[in-house]
Amino acid sequence: MTQPLPKYDVFQAIADPTRRQLLQLLTDQEMPVTVISGHFPMSRTAVSKHLRVLAEAGLVKERKVGRETRYRLDPEPLRELKRWLAYYERYWENKLSMLKHYVESDESDETTS
Amino acid sequence: MTQPLPKYDVFQAIADPTRRQLLQLLTDQEMPVTVISGHFPMSRTAVSKHLRVLAEAGLVKERKVGRETRYRLDPEPLRELKRWLAYYERYWENKLSMLKHYVESDESDETTS
DNA sequence: ATTATACGAAACCAAATGGTTTCATGTCAA
């Protein structure tokens, strides 16, 4: 009940460039925190925080193995992004519709004044 | 030269829910600031700032008409997002590859220890 | 000419963000 109400959504999660790099890095490999942070010019703790943000957004899954925590990509939440994007896709698919809208709103005013 | 070096990229721009609503609102209509801000529970100035962020990311275009500034959607920068997304798409297209990766990285360790 | 409208700029503020360092804890290795 009362879902933990994730603090971060996909949109926020991918807004940060470091987090996007993290996703890319974890695409093909499940990796422990220390190894992951080795790829970034910031402290392990900082990377760890980014990972938690990604985890809250559901973009990575963690798994405890001995004393280490391994992370791997879970692209599932990107579906939402895909759907969001699909809505606008038709607008660049044919620039015609764009132009149409532009002209229409333009006229609707010029003719009224 | 030396491009104004846009302060906001698409990822940041769409991270904010208000700005996503703005995009949606401007999808079918070119609108002046006052009208736009009428759709939001915040000050006109606040909306204006969001619009500037969107403009810097190239997601909206502004046009001065008399004393008003009209904004309209420009979905072009969303192509970049689309491309970014395409990279991950294959990973959810078949969960098989995901599982494969998972098992592989799992074994590569269990068998080594 | 005067007033009202549409807007941006500026100054300001609280909260969120991205980073740090330090400390505590659990697990592995000698």
Add this chain to the structure above:
DNA sequence: TTGACATGAAACCATTTGGTTTCGTATAAT
């Protein structure tokens, strides 16, 4: 058991962010 390693939690800090209010200015309307 003793020490090293892997990690998260906590406290802290500077900057950014998202919002506000106030003021200036350009354009439109009377």
